[in-house]
Structure formats: C-alpha cells, structure tokens
Amino acid sequence: xxxxxxxxxxxxxxxxxxxxxxxxxxxxxxxxxxxxxxxxxxxxxxxxxxxxxxxxxxxxxxxxxxxxxxxxxxxxxxxxxxxxxxxxxxxxxxxxxxxxxxxxxxxxxxxxxxxxxxxxxxxxxxxxxxxxxxxxxxxxxxxxxxxxxxxxxxxxxxxxxxxxxxxxxxxxxxxxxxxxxxxxxxxxxxxxxxxxxxxxxxxxxxxxxxxxxxxxxxxxxxxxxxxxxxxxxxxxxxxxxxxxxxxxxxxxxxxxxxxxxxxxxxxxxxxxxxxxxxxxxxxxxxxxxxxxxxxxxxxxxxxxxxxxxxxxxxxxxxxxxxxxxxxxxxxxxxx
Amino acid sequence: xxxxxxxxxxxxxxxxxxxxxxxxxxxxxxxxxxxxxxxxxxxxxxxxxxxxxxxxxxxxxxxxxxxxxxxxxxxxxxxxxxxxxxxxxxxxxxxxxxxxxxxxxxxxxxxxxxxxxxxxxxxxxxxxxxxxxxxxxxxxxxxxxxxxxxxxxxxxxxxxxxxxxxxxxxxxxxxxxxxxxxxxxxxxxxxxxxxxxxxxxxxxxxxxxxxxxxxxxxxxxxxxxxxxxxxxxxxxxxxxxxxxxxxxxxxxxxxxxxxxxxxxxxxxxxxxxxxxxxxxxxxxxxxxxxxxxxxxxxxxxxxxxxxxxxxxxxxxxxxxxxxxxxxxxxxxxxx
Numbered sequence: 001x002x003x004x005x006x007x008x009x010x011x012x013x014x015x016x017x018x019x020x021x022x023x024x025x026x027x028x029x030x031x032x033x034x035x036x037x038x039x040x041x042x043x044x045x046x047x048x049x050x051x052x053x054x055x056x057x058x059x060x061x062x063x064x065x066x067x068x069x070x071x072x073x074x075x076x077x078x079x080x081x082x083x084x085x086x087x088x089x090x091x092x093x094x095x096x097x098x099x100x101x102x103x104x105x106x107x108x109x110x111x112x113x114x115x116x117x118x119x120x121x122x123x124x125x126x127x128x129x130x131x132x133x134x135x136x137x138x139x140x141x142x143x144x145x146x147x148x149x150x151x152x153x154x155x156x157x158x159x160x161x162x163x164x165x166x167x168x169x170x171x172x173x174x175x176x177x178x179x180x181x182x183x184x185x186x187x188x189x190x191x192x193x194x195x196x197x198x199x200x201x202x203x204x205x206x207x208x209x210x211x212x213x214x215x216x217x218x219x220x221x222x223x224x225x226x227x228x229x230x231x232x233x234x235x236x237x238x239x240x241x242x243x244x245x246x247x248x249x250x251x252x253x254x255x256x257x258x259x260x261x262x263x264x265x266x267x268x269x270x271x272x273x274x275x276x277x278x279x280x281x282x283x284x285x286x287x288x289x290x291x292x293x294x295x296x297x298x299x300x301x302x303x304x305x306x307x308x309x310x311x312x313x314x315x316x317x318x319x320x321x322x323x324x325x326x327x328x329x330x331x332x333x334x335x
Numbered sequence: 336x337x338x339x340x341x342x343x344x345x346x347x348x349x350x351x352x353x354x355x356x357x358x359x360x361x362x363x364x365x366x367x368x369x370x371x372x373x374x375x376x377x378x379x380x381x382x383x384x385x386x387x388x389x390x391x392x393x394x395x396x397x398x399x400x401x402x403x404x405x406x407x408x409x410x411x412x413x414x415x416x417x418x419x420x421x422x423x424x425x426x427x428x429x430x431x432x433x434x435x436x437x438x439x440x441x442x443x444x445x446x447x448x449x450x451x452x453x454x455x456x457x458x459x460x461x462x463x464x465x466x467x468x469x470x471x472x473x474x475x476x477x478x479x480x481x482x483x484x485x486x487x488x489x490x491x492x493x494x495x496x497x498x499x500x501x502x503x504x505x506x507x508x509x510x511x512x513x514x515x516x517x518x519x520x521x522x523x524x525x526x527x528x529x530x531x532x533x534x535x536x537x538x539x540x541x542x543x544x545x546x547x548x549x550x551x552x553x554x555x556x557x558x559x560x561x562x563x564x565x566x567x568x569x570x571x572x573x574x575x576x577x578x579x580x581x582x583x584x585x586x587x588x589x590x591x592x593x594x595x596x597x598x599x600x601x602x603x604x605x606x607x608x609x610x611x612x613x614x615x616x617x618x619x620x621x622x623x624x625x626x627x628x629x630x631x632x633x634x635x636x637x638x639x640x641x642x643x644x645x646x647x648x649x650x651x652x653x654x655x656x657x658x659x660x661x662x663x664x665x666x667x668x669x670x
Contacts, residue, residue, distance in 0.1 A: 003440065004433035008463045011437070015444040022457040027424070035459035037424060037477070040375035049475055051428040051462045089362070089372060093386040093473050098339035102346070105338065109350040122357040124370035127386045127473075128343045138428050138462075138473035140384055142372070 028152075031234070033082035033218050034143065036150050045088075046143045046150055048079035054134035062178045065104045067196040068137075069111030075221070076141040077119060077200035078274040082219040084151040084209015085143035087202065089124045090116065093138040095131035111197075119202050151209055151217035151278070156235035160215055160279035160306040165204050166298065167249040168224060169263060170194040172270015173256065182259065190251040198274040205276060207295060213284025220273040224303075225325055227277055228314055238310030243268070243318045247301040268325060279306055363487075366569070368417035368553050369478065371485050380423075381478045381485055383414035389469035397513045400439045402531040403472075404446030410556070411476040412454065412535035413609040417554040419486040419544015420478035422456045422537065428473040430466035446532075454537050486544055486552035486613070491570035495550055495614035495641040500539050501633065502584040503559060504598060505529040507605015508591065517594065525586040533609040540611060542630060548619025555608040559638075560660055562612055563649055573645030578603070578653045582636040603660060614641055 003011060016030045023029050026044075028036040034046035052072055054060055063071070073090060080087045092112065096105065116123055121141070174195030177188045184192060201219070208214045216231045224246075232239055246267050256263035280288055285302070292300045307315075316323040338346060351365045358364050361379075363371040369381035387407055389395055398406070408425060415422045427447065431440065451458055456476070509530030512523045519527060536554070543549045551566045559581075567574055581602050591598035615623055620637070627635045642650075651658040 001437040002433065003431055003435045003437055006437060011440060011463055014437070014441060015448070018444075018448060019451065019458045022451055022455060023459070024457065027457060027459060029457060029459040030461070035424070035426070037459065045380075047424075047426060047460060047475075047477070049426045049428050049460065049462055049473070051430055051464055051471065051473060053430050053464065053466055053471065055467045056430070056465050089370070089382075091370070091382060091384045091475060093384050095386055095388050095391070095471070096338055098337065100338045102336040102338055102341060102349070105346060106349060109353075113350070113353060116354065116357055120357060122359065122362060122364060123354045124358070124362060124364040124372065125382060125384065126365070127384050128346055129386055129388065130391050131388055132390045132469060134467060134469075136386065136388065136430075136471050138384070138386060138475075140382075140426060140473075140475040142382070 032153050033079040034085070034150070039144060042147055043144050044147050044150060046080060046083045046085045046145055047140065048076050049138060049140040050075050050079070052137045054136070059178070060135065063196045065107035066111035069108035070115050070197050072137045072139050073112050073115045074198050074200045075274065076139045077115070077121070077202055078198070078219045080141055080143035081201045081205025082151070082217055082276060083143070083145060084149065084205050084217060085145045086206055087119055087121045087141055087143045089122050089142045091140040092123060092126035094126065095129045095136040097131050097133055097135070100135070145209060149209065151214060152234070153216055153218050153231045154234035156216040156231050156237050156279040156306045157281060158237070158306060158308045159282045161282060161285045161302045162228070162239060162241065162304040162306060163278050163280055163300050163302050164220070164224065164247065164275050165201050165300055166275040167247040167252065168220065168273050168275060169252050169267030169270045170249050171198060171272040171274070172223070172266045173252050173261070175272070176261070176266070177255070187251040187254040191255060195272060198272065200274060201276050204296060208276065208278060211284070211288060213281050213288050215279045215281055217276060217278040220275050220277050222271050223269040224277060225268045225314070229312070231277070231279065232314070233312050236311050238307040238313050238315070239304055240307055240315045240317060241304035243316055243323050245301060245303045367488050368414040369420070369485070374479060377482055378479050379482050379485055381415060381418050381420045381480055382475065383411050384473060384475040385410050385414070387472045389471070394513070395470065398531045400442035401446035404443035405450050405532050407472045407474050408447050408450045409533050409535045410609065411474045412450070412456070412537055413533070413554045415476055415478035416536045416540030417486070417552055417611060418478070418480060419484065419540050419552060420480045421541055422454055422476055422478045424457050424459045424477045425451065426475040427458060427461035429461065430464045430471040432466050432468055435470070480544060484544065486549060487569070488551055488553050488566045489569035491551040491566050491572050491614040491641045492616060493572065493641060493643045494617045496617060496620045496637045497563070497574060497576065497639040497641060498613050498615055498635050498637050499555070499559065499582065499610050500536050500635060501610040502582040502587065503555065503608050503610060504587050504602030504605045505584050506533060506607040506609070507558070507601045508587050508596070511596070511601070512590070522586040522589040526590060530607060533607065535609060536611050539631060543611065543613060546619070546623060548616050548623050550614045550616055552611060552613040555610050555612050557606050558604040559612060560603045560649065564647070566612070566614065567649070568647050571646050573642040573648050573650070574639055575642055575650045575652060576639035578651055578658050580636060580638045
C-alpha cells in the first residue's frame with residue numbers, strides 16, 4: 001500500500017495512538033495546532049513545527065528569498081496564534097544545495113529576521129546542512145499561554161458562532177495566478193503578496209486567547225472546508241455554514257471576475273489563508289464582536305453555527321438553500 | 336559567492352550576531368549542542384533540532400527503515416545528553432514521496448518508537464508532508480537540566496583532562512564499508528550497526544551533567560578533530576591530544592587491519608560517533624574516573640589536556656612526537 005492511498009491523516013493515525021502512552025500528565029500531543037507541555041506554575045508551553053520543501057510548498061522562481069524566510073516563520077507563528085499563545089523562540093533547520101548563492105540566503109535570513117523582530121521572537125538554534133537539490137526549511141516555534149487556557153480544536157459547543165478573522169481565499173488565488181502565469185494587475189499582486197508573505201494573526205490570537213467566550217480555535221491552512229472538519233471531529237459536533245457570509249476581499253472578487261474564477265470556491269477550499277477559525281459561545285458573541293472591532297478596526301466575521309446534529313459534517317447553505325461544494329479537502333500525498 | 340565557499344559555520348556567522356539582539360536574559364542561543372531557555376524556578380529547558388536528508392545523511396538502500404527512525408531521534412537525544420540533560424519531548428517533521436510504501440513508514444515509526452520508549456520521551460507533535468523525491472526528516476527535542484547547570488562548550492579550563500565516553504571511529508568505518516560495498520564480516524557488521532543505529536549517551540550525559548568537576552561537554556558528530564575545535568574556540572583554550580590514548584574498538588582495529596585502513600585517522604576524523612567529548616578539572620579527574628567506571632562498567636578515556644597556550648589549536652602527539660593529521664574537519668557544503 002502506498003502513502004498516497006491513505007493520506008497524511010491516515011499515516012498519522014497509524015502511529016499516534018501507540019505513542020500517546022508515553023505522554024505525561026498535563027501533556028497534549030498530536031492533533032492540535034500545537035502540542036501543550038507544562039512550563040511553570042502559571043504557564044503552559046506550546047510547540048509547533050512546519051516543514052517547507054521546494055517544489056512542494058514553494059517555487060524558487062515565484063517567491064523572493066526575503067518572502068521565503070518570512071513565510072517559513074509566519075506559518076509557524078500562525079499555529080502559536082491559533083492556540084492564543086505568545087511566541088517565545090524559534091529553531092530553524094535548513095538544507096541547501098552547495099551551489100546556492102550566499103546573497104540568496106542572506107535575503108532568506110533577512111526576511112526571517114524581519115518577522116522575528118516584529119514579534120520579538122529570538123532564533124535560538126537550528127541545523128544547517130547540504131541538500132542534494134531542493135531547499136528544505138523546517139521551523140519549530142515555542143510559545144506560552146496561561147496555564148490551562150490554550151484554545152483547542154476540541155472545545156466547540158452547541159450553537160457556537162463560527163468565525164474567521166479575515167477574508168478567505170486570497171492566498172489560494174495568489175497561488176493560482178503564479179501557477180497559471182497570469183500577468184498580475186494591482187489586485188492580483190495583493191493576492192500574490194498574501195500568498196508569499198502571509199501575516200500571522202499573533203495579536204488577534206493573543207487577544208482572543210484571553211477571552212473565555214472563545215471556545216475552539218485553529219488557523220486555516222488547508223481551507224475552511226477542510227479545517228473546520230478538524231474542529232467538528234475533535235468536538236463531536238456538526239456545523240452549518242452560510243457561504244454568503246464568507247468574507248471575500250475586493251482583490252479576490254476583482255481577480256475572480258476578471259479571470260472567470262469562482263471566488264467562493266477559492267475561499268472555501270484554497271489553502272494557506274492563515275486566518276484564525278474560531279467558535280464563540282452564543283451568549284458572548286455580540287459583546288466580543290463589538291470589542292474585537294474596536295480593538296482591531298476590522299470585523300470578525302460570523303460564517304456559521306455549531307450544531308449538535310450531523311456530527312463531523314458541514315451543511316453548506318447559500319441564501320437558505322443547500323449548497324454543494326466542488327472540491328474536498330487537501331491530501332498531502334495525492335498528486 | 337556560493338555557500339560551498341563559506342561552509343556551514345561561515346553561513347551561520349553571517350546572521351547569528353544580528354539575531355542575538357532578540358535573545359532575552361538567561362537565554363543561550365546558537366553555538367552549543369542545545370539552546371537554553373528558562374523553564375521554571377529550578378530548571379532550564381534545552382532544545383535541539385537536526386535535519387536528515389536522503390542521499391546526504393543516509394542512503395535508503397543501506398539503512399533499514401527501523402534504523403532510520405531510530406537514528407533520526409538518536410542524533411537529537413545525543414545533543415540533549417551533551418548538555419547533561421534529560422529529554423522531555425520530541426517533534427517529528429517528515430516529508431515523503433507519495434509512492435512510499437506504508438509498511439516502510441510503519442517500520443520508520445517503529446524504530447522511532449523503540450528509542451522513544453527506551454528513554455520515555457513522548458512524541459508530542461510534528462508535520463507530515465509530501466516530498467518531490469527524497470525522504471526528509473527533521474526532529475526537534477526538548478530537554479531539561481537543573482537551572483544553570485547545562486554543560487557548555489565554553490567551560491573548559493586550563494589543565495582540564497579531555498575525555499571521551501567510548502571508542503571513536505566505528506561509525507565512520509561503518510559508513511566506509513557501506514560506501515565501498517565491502518562484504519561485511521562480524522567485525523564490520525558491528526561498525527555498520529553503530530553507524531546505522533547509534534546509541535545516544537543519555538544516561539552517561541545525565542550522570543556527568545550532575546558532576547561539578549565536569550566542565551565543557553559536547554557530543555562528537557563531525558569527528559573529534561573537528562569537534563574539539565569548537566570547545567577550544569568557545570573556551571579560548573588550546574589542547575594537546577595524545578593519539579595513542581584514543582580508544583579504538585576491536586571491531587575497528589580488525590576491520591582496518593583487514594582492509595589496510597588507518598584506524599586512527601578514522602577515529603579522529605570520522606563523523607557520527609555520538610560519544611561524549613568532555614573536559615574534567617584536573618583535581619576532580621581521578622575520583623570521577625573511578626566513580627564513572629563503577630557506574631557504567633566501561634572506562635572514561637582521557638585523551639589529552641586543555642592548555643592555556645595555542646588557543647584554538649590542537650597539538651597532536653604520538654608517543655611524545657608531534658603527529659600530523661591527514662584530513663581536516665567536515666564542511667557540510669563542500670563536495
């Protein structure tokens with residue numbers, strides 16, 4: 001049997017139970033955006049790691065080395081944000097072909113440093129080695145939350161409002177523009193920019209992490225259609241999503257119109273948004289929505305509700321009619 | 336300029352200073368086997384990460400998947416041992432071609448689990464993704480030491496005894512047997528086995544980490560001729576090494592004799608020994624040597640002395656005559 005037949009999660013399921021017997025009390029391992037380990041009396045430590053491989057996660061011709069360095073850290077900081085945490089340190093492993101230009105790598109490190117400085121995250125270690133051909137970058141980030149307050153995928157409750165912290169689909173559309181080699185105009189340049197240099201929602205995550213009305217939280221990396229299923233399966237709940245409420249950027253709408261693309265499908269299934277996906281208890285939503293808008297001057301968008309029925313399933317609705325989605329979630333081993 | 340011209344350490348030097356301004360108090364970043372971060376009132380956390388790439392660090396045809404999984408974790412545990420620490424958790428990132436057999440990966444995880452269980456190190460997270468062709472494995476391990484007691488490369492003092500915890504060169508010879516496709520006999524099978532499934536010196540490191548007479552410590556991953564230089568440059572000291580004191584295994588001596596190889600050169604410059612290299616204060620050495628032998632039933636081998644003169648240099652001696660080494664240290668970007 002080939003890995004492509006069982007996919008990423010099929011593979012993880014094969015070994016995760018066996019390993020879980022080694023976990024200690026208060027430790028939470030595989031299955032959320034970050035692992036949780038006890039730190040001191042008042043804090044837990046959270047840890048995440050992400051691997052980027054040339055020609056799978058990025059094309060060297062389509063991303064500047066500065067953005068590559070920035071993004072390699074950003075996707076990890078996004079996982080820290082997803083738990084409501086504050087990043088404390090990063091660790092960078094990098095494998096490079098021997099003929100890589102030093103100036104290219106200086107720019108990669110410049111981008112990495114730029115984001116490290118923005119959120120004051122020290123780079124405390126790593127590994128540097130040769131690669132036969134592709135650039136390989138693994139980043140591991142540690143963070144901190146108040147003890148017992150990390151926001152989990154498993155915490156959604158009945159009637160929760162399902163929310164996102166920004167427009168969806170920009171990154172997926174940016175990638176489509178790059179892959180289809182479309183001449184970019186000012187709108188599509190914004191989409192490419194979000195794809196290549198996403199901004200992790202660290203401040204938003206920290207703010208939301210401190211609110212008791214926020215139940216489940218995660219970041220959107222494979223598209224909401226795929227990622228929301230993780231919250232549902234961990235929480236044992238269902239969801240109804242009202243697709244007309246999915247926030248779409250002007251840049252996405254213009255570019256989709258111009259190229260005859262379905263903006264909504266890109267928003268639901270495009271990967272690498274790095275917005276936060278969260279559920280807010282129904283009695284806290286109104287107050288929290290108002291406070292959030294005041295704090296960040298952008299709306300938090302409610303796109304649906306958590307339901308007791310249809311556990312593990314998303315019911316898609318468009319203007320009160322059932323809506324059916326073209327594409328499913330992303331499988332890392334499928335062609 | 337190409338990376339191969341400046342090498343691994345040249346590259347690291349280009350950015351490490353710039354990043355160090357982000358480090359907080361009590362944090363120790365790039366430049367030792369592990370980073371050090373404050374954990375709680377009584378402990379520091381130590382963190383290490385290592386990246387293994389197919390065809391650079393291993394050949395799929397020459398290592399069983401079980402050993403590959405075992406080794407990927409072992410090389411990281413060795414860094415924890417080198418600081419005198421106890422491993423607390425691991426994080427595994429793995430990239431695989433889609434046509435990899437599930438059974439192959441099950442065996443990789445079996446080897447990883449075997450070593451995890453031996454030292455009770457939970458696997459708390461990671462990342463799984465597709466690779467265009469090569470298998471890529473990054474492991475990050477956290478560990479713990481009593482506050483302020485992590486053993487550093489910078490702590491060697493004048494007249495310290497330079498010691499190693501086991502025979503050197505076995506792994507380098509094992510690799511040579513594999514690369515030169517020599518038919519293995521029982522001796523060379525032992526060498527291949529140490530190359531493919533090295534045992535991290537966790538118990539030895541923990542024991543030595545608790546002794547105040549132990550000054551500098553690190554693990555030997557690039558060969559003592561290269562690694563000792565790190566202790567010397569960090570400590571601002573020189574060293575005299577008596578090559579006749581370098582411990583050589585019977586298996587290495589027999590295999591070298593049989594194939595006309597220089598066993599000593601393999602021991603000094605062969606990589607991936609994963610023995611500990613440490614310096615012990617001259618007044619503690621005798622007592623510590625005795626206690627160590629009692630604890631582990633194998634000798635700790637004194638191979639030289641730290642000197643005030645010749646900072647940054649190793650003076651090699653053989654039976655009271657200067658000895659000159661054929662090969663230098665390992666450069667990760669050179670062909």
